């Protein structure tokens with residue numbers, strides 16, 4: 001999986017074409033194969049504003065051009081990323097988010113989520129803006145994690 005850290009802002013999707021639907025299918029496969037709870041398109045090398053999150057009882061959530069329009073509360077919990085296997089850290093996130101997006105049919109949707117699903121949604125939307133979960137933790141802790149990562153690659 002490509003390291004997304006060097007990529008900056010990602011372009012919105014203008015139309016839900018068959019190619020986009022294929023991409024979404026591939027992303028779902030990638031995510032579930034890796035036992036992930038979320039995936040952003042650029043993690044599979046595509047610079048488009050598409051995210052997938054496993055919404056537990058809600059099943060697969062597909063959001064195109066997602067935008068957080070409301071967030072409430074704050075909660076810290078352990079977080080990881082498919083682009084950085086085996087490193088985890090406590091990250092503070094809003095406990096509750098409302099997101100505006102398009103669904104796979106190109107229809108506008110608005111969803112409000114809490115718990116793990118809200119966390120995964122915020123994590124994936126961050127990817128679209130070039131922000132990684134390790135950018136949201138303290139500098140010292142980030143250094144420890146990055147050193148750990150370097151050792152693993154050796």
Ligand SMILES: [Zn+2]
Pocket residue numbers: 080081082083123124127
């Ligand atoms: Zn991630």
